[in-house]
Amino acid sequence: xxxxxxxxxxxxxxxxxxxxxxxxxxxxxxxxxxxxxxxxxxxxxxxxxxxxxxxxxxxxxxxxxxxxxxxxxxxxxxxxxxxxxxxxxxxxxxxxxxxxxxxxxxxxxxxxxxxxxxxxxxxxxxxxxxxxxxxxxxxxxxxxxxxxxxxxxxxxxxxxxxxxxxxxxxxxxxxxxxxxxxxxxxxxxxxxxxxxxxxxxxxxxxxxxxxxxxxxxxxxxxxxxxxxxxxxxxxxxxxxxxxxxxxxxxxxxxxxxxxxxxxxxxxxxxxxxxxxxxxxxxxxxxxxxxxxxxxxxxxxxxxxxxxxxxxxxxxxxxxxxxxxxxxxxxxxxxxxxxxxxxxxxxxxxxxxxxxxxxxxxxxxxxxxxxxxxxxxxxxxxxxxxxxxxxxxxxxxxxxxxxxxxxxxxxxxxxxxxxxxxxxxxxxxxxxxxxxxxxxxxxxxxxxxxxxxxxxxxxxxxxxxxxxxxx
Ligand SMILES: *Cc1c(COP(=O)(O)O)cnc(C)c1O
Numbered sequence: 001x002x003x004x005x006x007x008x009x010x011x012x013x014x015x016x017x018x019x020x021x022x023x024x025x026x027x028x029x030x031x032x033x034x035x036x037x038x039x040x041x042x043x044x045x046x047x048x049x050x051x052x053x054x055x056x057x058x059x060x061x062x063x064x065x066x067x068x069x070x071x072x073x074x075x076x077x078x079x080x081x082x083x084x085x086x087x088x089x090x091x092x093x094x095x096x097x098x099x100x101x102x103x104x105x106x107x108x109x110x111x112x113x114x115x116x117x118x119x120x121x122x123x124x125x126x127x128x129x130x131x132x133x134x135x136x137x138x139x140x141x142x143x144x145x146x147x148x149x150x151x152x153x154x155x156x157x158x159x160x161x162x163x164x165x166x167x168x169x170x171x172x173x174x175x176x177x178x179x180x181x182x183x184x185x186x187x188x189x190x191x192x193x194x195x196x197x198x199x200x201x202x203x204x205x206x207x208x209x210x211x212x213x214x215x216x217x218x219x220x221x222x223x224x225x226x227x228x229x230x231x232x233x234x235x236x237x238x239x240x241x242x243x244x245x246x247x248x249x250x251x252x253x254x255x256x257x258x259x260x261x262x263x264x265x266x267x268x269x270x271x272x273x274x275x276x277x278x279x280x281x282x283x284x285x286x287x288x289x290x291x292x293x294x295x296x297x298x299x300x301x302x303x304x305x306x307x308x309x310x311x312x313x314x315x316x317x318x319x320x321x322x323x324x325x326x327x328x329x330x331x332x333x334x335x336x337x338x339x340x341x342x343x344x345x346x347x348x349x350x351x352x353x354x355x356x357x358x359x360x361x362x363x364x365x366x367x368x369x370x371x372x373x374x375x376x377x378x379x380x381x382x383x384x385x386x387x388x389x390x391x392x393x394x395x396x397x398x399x400x401x402x403x404x405x406x407x408x409x410x411x412x413x414x415x416x417x418x419x420x421x422x423x424x425x426x427x428x429x430x431x432x433x434x435x436x437x438x439x440x441x442x443x444x445x446x447x448x449x450x451x452x453x454x455x456x457x458x459x460x461x462x463x464x465x466x467x468x469x470x
Contacts, residue, residue, distance in 0.1 A: 008051045013067035015040045021071040022078075031078050043073045090438040090458050090465075094412055094450025096362045097402025099187060101439060103300040103307070104359040104402075107346055110305065110339035117338040124334045137322065139337055143344045147270065148284050150312035154322050155299070155340060160190050161330035162296035162309030163264050167199035167227070169324045170260055170294070170317070174226030175204040179212035181244060182231040186266075186403050192231055201226065211243040214253065221257050228254050230292075232282065234266035234403035248290040260293040260317060267404040268297025268310060270347050271354070276364040279408045284312070293317045299336070301402040304359035305343030306336045362452050363400060367411040374413040374451040377459050381415070384463050388470060390418040398452040410452065417447040417466075430469035436461050 018040045022028050028036055047065055089101060097103045106114075127134035137154040144153035156162050167176060176196060183205065185191045196203045204225070206216040217228060228250050247263055254261035269281045281302065287295055294317050299308030309330075311321055321327070332340075346353040354360050374393055381391050394416045397409040417440075419427050424445045431438040431447070438461070441448040449462065 005051055005054075008064050009048060011064045012044055012047055012051075013065065013070045015044065017067040018044070018070045018074060021067055022074060025071070025075065027071075027075050027078050031081055036074065036078065039074045039077050040070065043070050088436055090436060090461055091453045092438055092440045092449040092462075094396070094398035094414070094441065094452050095401040096359055096398065096410075096453055097301055097400060097404065098453075099402055104304045104357075106306060106339055107304070107343060107356040107358065109346070109356065110342040113338040113342040114335050118335050122334060122338075124337070135322070136332065136334070136337060140341050140344060143341065143348075144310065144312060147344065147347050148312055149288050150295075151315045152313060152318035154311045154318055155332045155337070156309040156311065156327065156330040157332055157336075158300075158307050159264070159266070159268075159296055159298040159309040160186075160195065162311050163192075164195055164199050165309075165324055165326055165330055166262055166294055166296055166311060166321055167196055167201045167229070168326055169321045170262065171202075171226030172200035174201060174224050175220075175222070176201040176227040176229050177204045177206055177217055177220050177225060178229045178231065179207045179216070179244060180205050180209050181207060181212055181238065181242070182229075182233055184231055184233055184235070186235060192264075210238055210241060212245060213243060214245050214249055217245060217250065217253055221253075221259065225257070225259055228259055228261045229264065230262070231264045232266040235406050237407050246290070247287065247292060251291040254293070262294045262296070263287055263292045265295055265297040267301040267303070267402065268299075269302040269404075271302075271350060271360065271364075273302075273363070273405075278363065278410070279405050281405060288312065294321070298402075299340055299343070302359065302363075302400075302404050303343065304353075304357035306339040308332055308336050308340050358455070362398075363410070365452065367413065370451050371413040373454070373456060374415055376456070377449075377451065377454070377462065378415055380459055380463060381466065384467070386463075386466050386470065388420045389466065390420070392416045392418075394448065396448070396450065398450055412450050412452040414441075414451065415449045417449070418445075419447075421470075427469060431465055434465045434468060436465065438462060438465050 015037065019028070022036065091098055091101050125134050125136050140155055141153045144150065156165060178192065183192050193203050204220050206212060206220045230247055230250055250261050265282065265284065265287055267281060269283050270285070272283060274280050284295065284297065292313065294311060294313035296309060296311050299305040299310060311318060343357065346356045354364055378391055378393055394414045396412050396414045398412040399410065400408055417427065424442050424447050427447050428440055428442045431440055441450065
């Protein structure tokens with residue numbers, strides 16, 4: 001090692017020096033001392049690394065940082081502990097059920113129920129009629145059955161859990177037949193073949209990627225067949241020379257051989273979306289009419305509620321699923337249950353559901369309404385004392401997201417922002433770093449705000465955010 005490096009290393013700030021500064025600034029009161037000391041060591045360690053890894057003399061050798069500079073870095077980390085990491089953001093991307101942005105925003109009633117139920121105690125697992133232990137699913141069972149026509153219902157943590165639990169209950173140690181065209185992967189490592197393996201079921205693939213016929217299923221049936229599984233190809237479509245077996249035909253086949261039939265619906269839509277000019281998405285009600293033994297879907301996709309996995313079906317099958325000990329590890333928590341019950345209530349009246357459930361509202365809002373909203377925001381921004389920005393309206397397309405309606409282009413209106421001072425990517429980054437971050441689209445050197453996923457109540461956040469990013 002050359003002398004320059006040696007000298008630099010010698011002059012690195014001492015931990016005690018840094019701690020003294022932090023004590024004076026009262027930073028030491030803000031976190032456990034051990035953690036502060038560890039952070040100091042980490043910061044000095046990084047400085048040491050920089051020196052050691054720097055190239056030869058005079059070539060990128062860093063000047064050594066002072067104890068004050070080190071203390072500043074430690075302070076940032078400690079202050080970070082006092083700010084929230086999980087924060088609300090403005091979704092200006094136009095992806096309605098954006099999985100990375102928390103999927104479905106909840107309706108107001110769901111929010112109220114969460115606060116009310118979690119502030120104190122609740123009858124989560126207590127039957128008030130009889131004064132004895134009850135089941136947590138009881139709170140949503142009736143409404144789910146009433147809305148869908150199912151015999152029985154239960155709910156778990158998410159749809160991945162629902163699929164795992166149903167597969168484990170119905171086909172552990174046995175074969176489950178699935179079409180090759182339905183061996184899907186959903187973002188975030190959910191792959192049907194892998195979930196199946198974890199459930200203890202053996203995957204029995206039938207048919208081909210583009211075409212599967214009824215005899216393919218029938219020929220695969222043997223003494224060890226536990227289940228026939230149909231999976232909704234939520235997030236992709238295959239076009240051209242294709243064929244899949246309808247659910248009702250699989251139900252007939254299952255009946256003939258005494259094998260249960262399950263349908264993983266993915267999104268679980270309750271509203272006929274084609275009425276609103278959108279692609280056909282099988283509704284839960286129609287799916288159940290075909291007579292499958294069990295249907296599973298998500299709570300926070302097209303349904304627009306909290307993260308949950310909903311299991312509907314025949315009484316004896318759902319009872320079995322409820323009794324599976326694995327269920328204890330996948331169970332739904334009370335906050336989710338409170339929000340889910342409130343969300344389901346909205347569906348008692350479709351109009352109500354379309355106006356209160358934010359995901360559904362964004363999805364079905366006529367483009368003229370989106371445009372009106374866009375004009376209003378444009379006017380607000382143009383009147384606001386924001387210098388160096390140029391705003392304009394643009395037509396574009398939004399997406400459903402959340403593994404639903406994958407080929408649907410939903411017409412929308414965007415506000416394009418051009419800055420005379422900074423690049424679009426730099427502005428996008430600044431918007432992302434605000435206290436209430438704004439997540440925008442960047443395209444062709446412009447920042448784009450898609451009004452389909454922006455609520456009027458967020459206009460002030462956008463205006464202030466732009467002021468702060470100037
Ligand atoms: C989204 C999806 C899942 C996973 O649901 P989560 O609620 O995200 O766990 C499983 N199966 C299908 C078909 C899906 O579309």
